[in-house]
Amino acid sequence: MRQLTIERTAVLILFALLFAMAARIPVDTDVWWHIRSGEYTLTQGMIHADPFSYTRAGEAWINHSWGSQVVLYAIWQAAGSFGLAVFTAALATGGMVFVYRVSSGNAYLRAFALVLGAATAAVFWSPRPQMFSFFFTALLLYILHIHKREKRDVLWGIPVLMAVWGNLHAGFAIGFIILLGSLVGEALGNLLNPKREQAVSWAGVRKLALVTAVSVGAIVVNPYGLHMLTVPFQTVGIGALQNFIQEWNTPNFHERQNWPFIFLLLGLLGAVGASRRRLDWTDFLLTAGTAFMGLLAGRNVATFALVATPVLTHHLDDLLTARGWVIRPVRRVTPRMMRLNALLVGLVLLGAAAKVLLVLDAKTVDEAQRQFLPVTAVEQVKTALPEGALFNSYNWGGYLLWALPQVKVFVDGRTDLYGDAFLTGDYIPAASGGAGWRAVFERYDVRWAFIEVNSGLAQALRTEPGWRVRYEDDLAAIFVREANANG
16 A cells, blocks of 8 residues: 555556456347357367358368357356456457557556557457457567566467467457567568667577477367468458458448557657657558558457557657656655545546446346347247248347357358358348349248348248248347248
8 A cells, every 4th residue: 555656546546447447238240149059169179160040051160269158158157248348348448458568658558558558459359259359369468578578488388379379269360460460570670770770689689589489389289270270361262251240341440449440550650750769670560560550340440459559658658758858756745645646546447347237237237139130020030930041140140159059040140151152142132132132942841030120131931922020129129921822
């Protein structure tokens, strides 16, 4: 308590508020197929062939997120949506703690940058395996920072980190992007900067290269062996992701939730241009590379935030120091100030806890999930399921896997399993309700449909002879094919 200075008080308040901001109700439909997969893995064993759909039944599937799915299912079993939200907030806050550690300047400068970085990354935060990648990316950057800035040899931890990461999420590819960017950046620093300012020595570069090579081998230590290394390449090669899945699209900068990305990018450019500090080659490659990735796909914006936030502080700190605009931290506090600081921290912690509890109240969670997920429609159809093959919306396939486990879905969020040919050749023509939907329905002998109430297919089925509405609300519509309909 005697060390509770104003600066430390500000840091505690910062992370309490970040945690409260990151605790959100799980309404992402992909959350549910991950939980269902985790349940299956624990009860039936490792998944090597698709057990959930009838369109890909028995097809080989590399479930690259199996480890994180088991963790998410265990949390769900223990604490439901509340547990998932708190766990997500813990990973998000933990990642930002590492960002804070690698940043420069006093607590106030770091707090300013961290708020901007967190606001940028927050669009990515949801209880999905990708949160493990967020946390491990921040941890990897911290290890590289210790090696470079603090001259401590901790690179041995990277293969261990990558071995764990490879069993949690295919986002381990981000780790290799950062490692390769660091290798090239440090090599350029040695070649092009004769004074070797801010550069790792050639011996350090060689060791980093060796650690990277060993890390590739570490990824193979998983239930799918060498096949795990192919997953990132297969995923980015699916054209339907870029064309139809929102998080793989270029960010829509008309949406205010994407504005922090713009502010962070422009602020970084301004800080680098105004400071006297030379832009480190590694910093340049990593910020430029992750900015490019973020501009291509919104899901990569969080990676840019992790990389760019510390670089922003390096140059802002240099800029402010050169002009004498530095707030000197108070090293000692009086007993009265200490008590006031403790009271302030306590009030903020209580407020943050109250916010989390109110947002994650069971009634509030139920209302939010009914607003974004077809909960009511599932309840209506669960008591008397229609017979025959189901056609379902891609967006809701993951939720149906969990909510109606006895039903085989047509499609869900596992795009790596379904692939371009199926998504663009079968699913999209049917879901659009255009001229090709009847052929797809006949090919798969579809007998009922669970789709968005205002979708193109819903409009088509309303006027199609032999089909009737079984249930509809403001969100979902369920259609069934009459038993005596042709085909």
